Amino acid sequence: MSSRKKVLLKVIILGDSGVGKTSLMNQFVNKKFSNQYKATIGADFLTKEVIVDDRIVTMQIWDTAGQERFQSLGVAFYRGADCCVLVFDVTAPNTFKSLESWRDEFLIQASPRDPDNFPFVILGNKVDLDNRAVSAKRAQQWCQSKNDIPYFETSAKEAVNVELAFQTIARNALAQETEAELYNEFPDQIKLNANDNSRNRDGDNCAC
Amino acid sequence: MSCASDISKSSEYMSFRSSIPLRKIVVDSDGSKAWRIFDSGPKSVSCPLICLPPVSGTADVFFKQVMGLASRGVRVIAAEPPPYWSMKEWCDGFKRLIDYLELDRVHIFGASLGGFIAQKFAELTTNCPHVASLILCNTFTDTSVFEYHDSAALFWLLPSLVLKRMLMGNFTTDKVDRRMAESIDFMVERLESLTQSELASRLTLNCSPCYIQPQLLSDIPVTIMDVWDESALSSKVREDLYKSYPQAKLAHLKSGGNFPYLCRSDEVNLHLLIHLRQFDGSELSASYLSLHKMPTQSNNPEEGTVSYFNKREKCVKIS
Numbered sequence: 001m002s003s004r005k006k007v008l009l010k011v012i013i014l015g016d017s018g019v020g021k022t023s024l025m026n027q028f029v030n031k032k033f034s035n036q037y038k039a040t041i042g043a044d045f046l047t048k049e050v051i052v053d054d055r056i057v058t059m060q061i062w063d064t065a066g067q068e069r070f071q072s073l074g075v076a077f078y079r080g081a082d083c084c085v086l087v088f089d090v091t092a093p094n095t096f097k098s099l100e101s102w103r104d105e106f107l108i109q110a111s112p113r114d115p116d117n118f119p120f121v122i123l124g125n126k127v128d129l130d131n132r133a134v135s136a137k138r139a140q141q142w143c144q145s146k147n148d149i150p151y152f153e154t155s156a157k158e159a160v161n162v163e164l165a166f167q168t169i170a171r172n173a174l175a176q177e178t179e180a181e182l183y184n185e186f187p188d189q190i191k192l193n194a195n196d197n198s199r200n201r202d203g204d205n206c207a208c
Numbered sequence: 209m210s211c212a213s214d215i216s217k218s219s220e221y222m223s224f225r226s227s228i229p230l231r232k233i234v235v236d237s238d239g240s241k242a243w244r245i246f247d248s249g250p251k252s253v254s255c256p257l258i259c260l261p262p263v264s265g266t267a268d269v270f271f272k273q274v275m276g277l278a279s280r281g282v283r284v285i286a287a288e289p290p291p292y293w294s295m296k297e298w299c300d301g302f303k304r305l306i307d308y309l310e311l312d313r314v315h316i317f318g319a320s321l322g323g324f325i326a327q328k329f330a331e332l333t334t335n336c337p338h339v340a341s342l343i344l345c346n347t348f349t350d351t352s353v354f355e356y357h358d359s360a361a362l363f364w365l366l367p368s369l370v371l372k373r374m375l376m377g378n379f380t381t382d383k384v385d386r387r388m389a390e391s392i393d394f395m396v397e398r399l400e401s402l403t404q405s406e407l408a409s410r411l412t413l414n415c416s417p418c419y420i421q422p423q424l425l426s427d428i429p430v431t432i433m434d435v436w437d438e439s440a441l442s443s444k445v446r447e448d449l450y451k452s453y454p455q456a457k458l459a460h461l462k463s464g465g466n467f468p469y470l471c472r473s474d475e476v477n478l479h480l481l482i483h484l485r486q487f488d489g490s491e492l493s494a495s496y497l498s499l500h501k502m503p504t505q506s507n508n509p510e511e512g513t514v515s516y517f518n519k520r521e522k523c524v525k526i527s
Contacts, residue, residue: 006443008436008460041500044482047458060460076474080462 007057009173010080012110014102015087016095017066020125023156024087025063028166033157040065043077052170059170078110082180083119083173088134090124090153096134099142113180119172120149123165128155213393215470224271235304241290243305248274249283250496254312255340256283257484257494260322262346262466263410264375264399272473273317277480281497285309291409293364295418299329306338313340315487315494317480319469321410323347327420334424340492341429343483345476346441346466349420349452353445356415363411368404371411375399383438384465391470422452430456431483433476435464457483 013021022040026032029046045062062077084106088095103120112118124139136153143149150172152165215221224246232242244267249256257277259270267288274284287305292298302325306314316339318326323344330339351357363371376399379392399407430453434446450458459479464472485499493499 005438006436008462010462042482042485045459047460058460076478079475 007055007174007177009057009059009082009170009177010062011059011083011085011169011173012062012064012078012081012106013085013087014064014106015066016089016092016098016102019066019087019089019092019095020156021066021087022063024123024125024154024162025061027156027159027162029061031159033159035157050167050170052167052174055174057170057174059166059173075109078106081106081110081112082176083121083169084110085121085123085169087123087125088139089126090134090139091126091129091131093133096124096139096142103146116147119169119176120146121165121169121172122149122151124151124153125156127153127160128158213397214390215394216397220275221268221271224268224275228274230267233305233308235301235308236290241301243290243301244288245305246271246274246286247283247309248278248285250281251283253283253494253496254310255314255487255492255494256285256311257315257317257480259284259286259469260316260318260326261286261288262320262322263407263414264395264402265319265322266398266401269319269395269398269467270317270469273469273477273480276473276477280481280499281495282481282484282499283494283496291403291405293409293412295325295328295413295416296332298325298413299332302329303333303338313338313492315339315341315343315484315492317343317345317469318347319345320347320466321414324349324351324418324420325413327422327425328418330428331421331424339428340487341431341483342425343431343433343480344449345433345469346435347449348441348445349422349449351415351418353441354415356411357417360412360415360417363408363415364405366408368402368407371404371407372399374411375407379466380438385463385471387471388463388465388467391465391467394470395467420452425453426455429483429486431459431479432456433459433461433468433479435461435466435468435472437463437465459483 013025015021017039018037023033025046029048040063043062043064045060048059048061049056050059051057086099086102088099099122107115107118122139122143124134124136140151143151150168152161152168154161154165156162228246228248231245231247233245234242246267259273261267261269265288267286270284270286274286277284289298289301292301316326316329318324324347326339326342326344327349330342333339376396379396384392432449432453434441434449450456461468461472461475464475469476481499484494487493488498488500
């Protein structure tokens, strides 16, 4: 029964401003694209139900403001993340170079239990444009050097690979979430506290 | 009390109690009935966020929302009703409270019973709207989910000990982390402080046959906040709520038990801000600051810090 429990997957999208984070999320969730650029402020999220290996899972996808990279987004935002999506613009080499620091930023803020195996997915967006400046090979090499992070070339505008990329994101997030669950089954340290608390509560009752 | 819970001993709670007065407001002809409220933030805001507690809660269970959102300029009112024995009586009393406080409209963050009543109040005032928006936390649209319909008529004569036992049975303590355990301790403490008539009246409202007609509320922006661990509502009840409000924003939390506003307050406050942000700049704004505004880059974080995510959230200042 517990394995059929409904699962919530928290996915965080990071990357420089203007690379298309919001557009990718909108294309995936709403199947819509707008050419008009509107900077995201703070952070926002959308939810979508997807089916991964015959399981219905709910993805909570957090879109962030690219400009806020030097500000702390706070722990609440990163807590419980199951997958981190790093986006760059294949026509803007700077956004590719930033991936490293976005990844570091995430690992510092979210401090996942097993940082080496935490699922990341890299999206090289805007492949519909002609003025490409980062080759697929270069991106792939970087991903391989980082413990084989999955890499997708996407176009939010023309809906290229978006569905496929988010399927992978969901699958990897689900694997991560299942592992996190396993850890939660054995809260040795926490159990002690729980006992402590129930003792306190008995005390409360006596006092009345 | 000699063995106060960790939360009521915390410096955050103490600074809340020492900086924001508990006001008692009588709006009924019966002078012994008083609403208890904590009203924080700029009084110039006439469309505040009002927090309504669950059966076992008092107004102060929302102290983390009051403290957390105040720094973003949001006026938050945590309100606790006197004993009302019918939904109609409750809503009339709440309307008089809103009038007394000279509020135009209100955003309501309602937890469990508080969320149910918030929907009912919005439904009863559709002709003369008082509700700007709803944030429904771990709540429901039909009291039949509690399967107490038959006995609800008898709650008024049960001794408070029995009523407390009934409620505490729902406070599961297995599979909880430290923060959840602390929130349960705090809520048990609040529950102990309630009188028989307060408890009996709230349980009567919670369990008497009553349901919401969500189609009447389709114009009201709604965020549904719910917790996906096993201690809170069943997934059936949660699904029913989604279906009732297909237009709602769904703010799911992975864990947090029955009282996420206490034990997951940073996440809850983040969702509250995202919800309230849509009213920025309109007459329905709950804040005197723009919730959209980027945080200032200066080293003076005391003024104009309206970032959703700044580290200052952790520290509480008594000014």
